Amino acid sequence: MGLSKTIWANPVEVIRNKQPDHPVLVFSPAVLQATAHRFIKGFPGLVTYAVKSNPEEMVIENLVAAGVRGFDVASPAEIEMISRLAPGAAMHYHNPVRSRAEIAYAVEMNVKTWSVDSISELEKLIELVPAQGREISVRFKLPVNGAAYNFGAKFGATAELAAVLLSRAAAAGFIPSLTFHPGTQCTDPAAWDTYIRTAAEICQNAGVQAHRLNVGGGFPNHRTQGPAPELEAIFALIDRVTGEAFGENRPALVCEPGRGLVGDAFSHVTRVKAVRDGVHVFLNDGVYGGLAELPLVGNIDRIDVYSPEGLRRERNADPRIVFGPTCDSVDRLPGEVPLPADLQEGDFVVFRGMGAYSTATNTRFNGFGQLEIVTALSLGA
Numbered sequence: 001m002g003l004s005k006t007i008w009a010n011p012v013e014v015i016r017n018k019q020p021d022h023p024v025l026v027f028s029p030a031v032l033q034a035t036a037h038r039f040i041k042g043f044p045g046l047v048t049y050a051v052k053s054n055p056e057e058m059v060i061e062n063l064v065a066a067g068v069r070g071f072d073v074a075s076p077a078e079i080e081m082i083s084r085l086a087p088g089a090a091m092h093y094h095n096p097v098r099s100r101a102e103i104a105y106a107v108e109m110n111v112k113t114w115s116v117d118s119i120s121e122l123e124k125l126i127e128l129v130p131a132q133g134r135e136i137s138v139r140f141k142l143p144v145n146g147a148a149y150n151f152g153a154k155f156g157a158t159a160e161l162a163a164v165l166l167s168r169a170a171a172a173g174f175i176p177s178l179t180f181h182p183g184t185q186c187t188d189p190a191a192w193d194t195y196i197r198t199a200a201e202i203c204q205n206a207g208v209q210a211h212r213l214n215v216g217g218g219f220p221n222h223r224t225q226g227p228a229p230e231l232e233a234i235f236a237l238i239d240r241v242t243g244e245a246f247g248e249n250r251p252a253l254v255c256e257p258g259r260g261l262v263g264d265a266f267s268h269v270t271r272v273k274a275v276r277d278g279v280h281v282f283l284n285d286g287v288y289g290g291l292a293e294l295p296l297v298g299n300i301d302r303i304d305v306y307s308p309e310g311l312r313r314e315r316n317a318d319p320r321i322v323f324g325p326t327c328d329s330v331d332r333l334p335g336e337v338p339l340p341a342d343l344q345e346g347d348f349v350v351f352r353g354m355g356a357y358s359t360a361t362n363t364r365f366n367g368f369g370q371l372e373i374v375t376a377l378s379l380g381a
């Protein structure tokens, strides 16, 4: 997946000049840094980046350049990379289940903040992590809707258990904090409202003042046509509700966006391999490649189609069944995808907003997945 040294003007220039027959993700560092500035300026607390959403080193480096000083890490490999690329940055080890060897490594690498959602894993941390100056953030969950993909199915204590964990962590000498994740691509800000008010109740029930409240990732990126999600409105709501719910005991806020930070900084250039008997569209990438997430989170409909000469196909939505290149029948985009009626074999289909969960989950299944990343000044036409 090497990075070419050329900086293209935009994805259309990549198409015109390279005619790539393999999938290409076009990365705009300028877009990434602008989004990072939006978060840093607008979010009323510390902005950390969830590394798993796109762990490309050039993404980390551009976030550091833009002023991001904290990272949500989930594994020794992510801890090693952040220590190398962002020395001195805060590392929040927010994978609530870890082996003893992983815990020992993170202690050695000076990780100061850990999340937990169960008694067994809290006892492991108490045994293996020196409490002095270390923070334990209890992760809790609620049956709240609003996100495209529910994160509560795997992690998060109930509010009752969270109160128990919070007081146990405080009694063991750790700095007690709370954290939640409202679910990825959360377009309904009301989810944060409910979570923040519950966080205040958990503190009250535990008789513990939370040092910090981490309001998770979940910030949406621009995946469907129509206006882009208003991050600033979500930031303002988080600020207001935290004040209302906690009053004088207001904790410092932290967020850990993945998708919301990196999603709009990449466009994905795929190519039409065939239009089988004029009906089914076969692309050179699919659910085993850069489009892995679409069946989970829903289609992106911010799609532009170009001829090999880089001319835009007219956009009269003709819903098509779209398959990926492998021989597996699940390798299909969900439902039907609106594509221009004059789409032809050899055309390029560009999916916007593809920066999150695309590079990292690409596989080489069936001999495909030769995903290249190139850089561009802008992602506009």
Ligand SMILES: *Cc1c(COP(=O)(O)O)cnc(C)c1O
Pocket (backbone or CB within 6 Å): 050, 052, 053, 072, 094, 095, 181, 183, 184, 185, 216, 217, 218, 219, 256, 257, 258, 259, 260, 356
């Ligand atoms: C994946 C993850 C995130 C990022 O989620 P997005 O929906 O991409 O913002 C943040 N925090 C934790 C603990 C995660 O596991």
